[in-house]
Amino acid sequence: MAIAHADFIEGMAKGMAVLESFGPTRQRLNATLAAQKAGITRAAARRHLLTLAHLGYLETDGSWFWLAPKVLGFSGSYLASAQLPRVVQPVLNRLAADTGQSFSVVVLDGDACVIVARSSASRVLAYGLHLGARLPAHATSTGRVLLAALPKAGFRSWMAGRELPRLTPRTVTDAKAFRALIDKVRQEDCCLAQEEHELGVHAIAVPLRDMRGRVVAALNAVVNPPQADAAWMVRHLLPVLWEAARDLRAVL
Template sequence: MDIAKADFIEGMAKGLAVLESFDTERQRLNATLAAQRAGLTRAAARRHLLTLAHLGYLETDGSYFWLAPKVLRFSGSYLASARLPRVVQPTLNRLAAHTQEPFSVVVLDGDQGVIVARSGATRMLAYGLHLGARLPAHATSTGRVLLAAKTKKEFAQWMKGRELVRLTQHTVTDAKAFRALIEQVRAQDWCAASEEHELGVHALAIPLRNMQGRTVAALNVVASPARLDPATLQRDLLPLMLDAARDLLPLL
């Protein structure tokens, strides 16, 4: 969304940039590290860190800062009030009960997919697949489905100057090969990814569209390699997921 320059609160944007600097790679930051990550001067980063700590969103030992439980108010409010998680939850529970596999719904946020709904625990639970988890779009089935939903111009802009980080020995990092992979996903309208984000994790994803044909999210399942064998995939999991997507169509 574009807004007039006079309506843009730069201080708020900088404060949020500092807050977003914390992730699984860097759980504790000092002013120098926060400044580097948020693109601010050290003095500005320090003031924002101290303010966020004063407001209760960060904790500190005097030198380093880390996220406080209060930040969960944002995600909790979203999950409680947003329509998408509430609409898809019964479907996720039904699919999980039928297959004994875990299902999730993911939306795209920049270069990451964010899990906004998931079924209860089943026999297989991959590391990091919790509500609010942020997963690299280029290395996950859901991310690729959501990238394939972009127009070719939008996808070209997304790829411009981007480094595809290698997360395992199976991750596709060559730009040409990745573009071809997205074209394949766009053509077949589903994506299977095996051990590209995390070893031992095999996943299948399909788009969830609304009545206007716009992809609003991706539905995925994490399964064993045997379940993602092409023949088993097309016989068991993919038809169930496509049926679920059709049922959700008028609700999205």
């Protein structure tokens, strides 16, 4: 959403940038690291860190800072009030119970896709596949489905000057090959990604559309060996995903 310059609160934006600097690979930050991640001066980062700690969103030992449980209030409020998670959760629960596999609903946020709902028949989950997890869009089945749903001009803008990090030996990182892959996803209206985000993790995804035909999210199934054969996933899981997507369309 674009706003007038006079309405933009720069201090708030910097504070949010500091808060967003924390993540699975950077659980603790000091002022120097936070400044580098947020793109601000060390002095400004220190003030923001201290303020966030004073407000209860961070904890600190005086030098290092880490997220406090209070930040969960944001995700809890979203999950309790947003329509998408509430609508899809019963369907995910049914799919997991019927198939014994794990299912997620994901939305696109910049260069990442975010899990907003999930259900699993197993207590053993792939690393990082939790509510609110941010996954690299280029290496995941859901991310590719969501990128394929962008207008072609929007996808070109997303790709402009972008490097595609290699996360496993199977990750597609060549820009030309990736564009061809997204074209294929558009044509087939689904995506199969095998061990590109994490070794041992195989997923297949389809778009979720609302009544106007607009793609609002992606639905996927994540399986582990020995049921990770591509033909098995297409034969047994893809029809289940498409049926669920059709059922959800009327309520999205």
